[in-house]
Amino acid sequence: QVQLVESGGGLVQAGGSLRLSCAASGSDFSINAMGWFRQAPGKDREFVTAISRSGSNTYYQDSVKGRFTISRDNAKNTVYLQMNSLKPEDTAVYYCAARNGGIVYDTRLWNYWGQGTQVTVSS
Numbered sequence: 001q002v003q004l005v006e007s008g009g010g011l012v013q014a015g016g017s018l019r020l021s022c023a024a025s026g027s028d029f030s031i032n033a034m035g036w037f038r039q040a041p042g043k044d045r046e047f048v049t050a051i052s053r054s055g056s057n058t059y060y061q062d063s064v065k066g067r068f069t070i071s072r073d074n075a076k077n078t079v080y081l082q083m084n085s086l087k088p089e090d091t092a093v094y095y096c097a098a099r100n101g102g103i104v105y106d107t108r109l110w111n112y113w114g115q116g117t118q119v120t121v122s123s
Contacts, residue, residue, distance in 0.1 A: 002026045002112040004096045007117055008025045009117030012086055014032055020081040020116055022096030034079040035110070038119075039091035045095065050103040051079065057080070063089075086121045094119050 008020040024031060035050030036084035049060045049070040056068055067086075072079040079096065099108075104110075 002031060002098060003048065004098060004112055006094065006096045006114040006117040010121045011120045011122065012085060014088055014121055014123050015051070015066075016086050017084045018098075018119060020083070020094055020117060020119075021116060022079045022081075022097060024112075026104065030100050031077075031098045031101055031112075034096070034098045035103065036079075036081045037095045037097055037110075038090075039116075040092040041117060043092075046070060047105050047107070048094070049081065049103045057103065058118035059105075072073070083119070084106040086119075088121045088123045090119065091117060091121050093117065 003026045004022055004024055006022045012018055032053045036048045038046050038048050039045040051058045051070045051072050067084050069082040093116040095116045097110040098112040099110045
């Protein structure tokens with residue numbers, strides 16, 4: 001089993017930055033892709049970004065391209081999400097996810113989830 005623990009959420013003004021971290025433990029050798037999803041109140045959980053095991057492949061939701069950057073440190077079993085130029089519409093609970101296969105957008109196909117961290121962007 002794999003455990004994922006997120007950190008780094010908080011309250012920030014529009015235009016500001018936050019960095020989220022997600023540390024994996026347990027049977028982390030089975031992890032391939034890692035990603036970030038978010039869920040705003042009253043909305044479905046949505047794909048934000050994901051990264052392959054090697055880090056050579058990354059994918060982003062169109063609304064965050066150029067503002068968010070995903071990276072991972074396999075030696076530390078940690079994935080990061082650097083969020084710049086934050087907007088009020090980025091407000092959501094952000095979830096770290098991992099899966100044994102490659103990157104997919106469908107939330108139902110991810111094997112492991114963190115507990116979520118709140119990101120609030122004020123206008």
